[in-house]
Structures are given as C-alpha cells and as structure tokens.
Amino acid sequence: MKSVYFLSDAHLGSRAIKHGRTQERKLVRFLDEIKDKASAIYLLGDMFDFWFEYKYAVPKGFTRFLGKISELTDSGVEVHYFIGNHDIWCNDYFEKECGVIMHREPFTTEINGKIFYLAHGDGLGDPDKGFQFLRKMFHNKFLQKCFSAIHPRWGLNFGLNWAKHSREKRVNGKDPEFMGENKEFLIRYTKDYLKEHPNINFFIYGHRHIMLDLMLSRTTRATILGDWINYFSYAVFDGEHFFLEQYIEGDSEL
Numbered sequence: 001m002k003s004v005y006f007l008s009d010a011h012l013g014s015r016a017i018k019h020g021r022t023q024e025r026k027l028v029r030f031l032d033e034i035k036d037k038a039s040a041i042y043l044l045g046d047m048f049d050f051w052f053e054y055k056y057a058v059p060k061g062f063t064r065f066l067g068k069i070s071e072l073t074d075s076g077v078e079v080h081y082f083i084g085n086h087d088i089w090c091n092d093y094f095e096k097e098c099g100v101i102m103h104r105e106p107f108t109t110e111i112n113g114k115i116f117y118l119a120h121g122d123g124l125g126d127p128d129k130g131f132q133f134l135r136k137m138f139h140n141k142f143l144q145k146c147f148s149a150i151h152p153r154w155g156l157n158f159g160l161n162w163a164k165h166s167r168e169k170r171v172n173g174k175d176p177e178f179m180g181e182n183k184e185f186l187i188r189y190t191k192d193y194l195k196e197h198p199n200i201n202f203f204i205y206g207h208r209h210i211m212l213d214l215m216l217s218r219t220t221r222a223t224i225l226g227d228w229i230n231y232f233s234y235a236v237f238d239g240e241h242f243f244l245e246q247y248i249e250g251d252s253e254l
C-alpha cells in the first residue's frame with residue numbers, strides 16, 4: 001500500500017512568524033515530494049494562523065499551498081482537513097474548491113487493519129477554563145454570524161493580530177517542552193479514552209507544538225505531531241510501521 005501522512009500546525013499567514021513565505025514554500029515542496037507515495041494526507045488543524053470564510057470572500061494568500069492541495073486531490077490523493085482552534089471558521093470553501101474532506105470533530109478510522117483516533121487536540125482534557133470559555137465562544141454559530149457582519153478589512157486584521165499576540169506571549173514563540181505524562185492534558189485524556197476504547201492503536205494530535213511519540217501499551221501509541229514552524233515534522237504510516245519524522249528537503253525516504 002501507499003503511505004499515509006499526518007501533519008499539523010503550520011499557522012500559515014502568522015504575523016509572528018518572520019519566515020512565513022519560506023515556511024509555506026517548504027511545506028509545498030514536502031507535499032510535492034510525497035504526492036506519488038501518499039494514498040492519504042491528514043492535516044490535523046491550525047494549518048492557517050487565522051481563517052474566516054465570509055460568504056463571498058476568503059483570506060488572501062496561500063495560493064501555493066491551496067494549489068498543491070488541489071493538485072493532490074485531483075490526482076486521487078485523499079486530503080483530510082481538521083479544524084483547529086485557529087481555523088475553526090471553515091465552511092465549504094476547502095471542500096468545493098480544493099476537494100478536501102473536512103472534519104470538525106475527532107475522527108476514528110481504520111487504516112490497513114490499525115485503528116487511528118485523530119484530532120487537532122484543543123479542548124480535549126484541557127483544564128484551562130479561560131481557554132474553554134473562548135473555545136465555546138468561537139464555536140458559537142450566533143457569534144460567528146455576528147462576526148461575519150464585520151467587513152473583511154477589519155475582521156481578518158483583528159483575527160490575525162489576535163493570533164499574533166497569542167503566539168508572542170509564548171517564550172521564544174514556542175510552547176512549553178513535554179511536561180510529563182501526568183501533566184500533559186492530551187495524554188491524560190488519551191489514557192482515559194483508551195479505557196473505554198482499548199482497540200485503538202494510534203492516537204494522533206496536533207495543537208501542542210511538541211514532537212512526542214509515546215507508547216501507552218504494547219499495542220497503543222500516542223503521538224503529538226510538532227509543527228511546521230520550528231520542527232517541520234510529520235508522521236507517516238506505511239501500512240506496517242509508523243514513524244514521527246522531521247522533513248529534510250530532498251530526502252528520498254519520505
């Protein structure tokens with residue numbers, strides 16, 4: 001079988017990432033290198049730093065990335081897109097224009113006999129009440145409709161500046177390093193979920209911006225994908241083996 005790839009958290013368009021154009025080009029080169037090797041690609045959220053679809057307008061830019069995604073789906077590669085906490089406000093543009101399969105909730109699927117639980121990861125076991133409150137606001141359909149009444153000139157600028165401020169609050173723009181199994185909310189959530197769903201072999205998340213590949217049992221692994229800002233990381237499943245890797249341009253072993 002052809003391989004299945006997983007990546008997340010490119011935050012394209014971020015005003016806090018100085019190498020944004022280089023970053024997008026690198027992502028597109030990666031997708032181009034795997035296009036003949038991939039049966040499916042799962043984009044697990046926050047591929048954009050802020051995305052809001054108005055009825056007759058979408059954010060400008062990202063033409064290289066969206067063009068490559070369209071090329072992949074046109075050639076028969078399945079591309080799955082999960083909303084994150086920065087690109088919640090996707091409607092049907094990616095589906096209609098780029099041919100992707102959208103996911104707005106965690107998704108469980110079987111790939112070559114293995115069970116995968118896939119999610120961006122925001123809101124899963126996170127005890128931060130402030131974040132949970134904001135998340136509920138952002139997912140509220142009425143508030144989304146209210147925001148859509150703001151002209152894109154101001155609405156998109158507000159969203160991009162909000163996202164920039166959020167990233168700049170982090171030390172050196174990075175999330176904290178791995179805090180241990182008992183403190184990582186995604187790992188705690190996974191262990192609790194696994195008790196009721198022991199048949200799952202792979203839990204794969206984005207959101208946390210760390211590279212983590214953790215064996216939870218003899219048959220179950222939890223993986224956090226890192227990002228495409230500092231790590232340029234991805235996971236690949238070849239039907240038998242699963243690897244968490246970092247992209248080196250021109251690497252023929254992808």
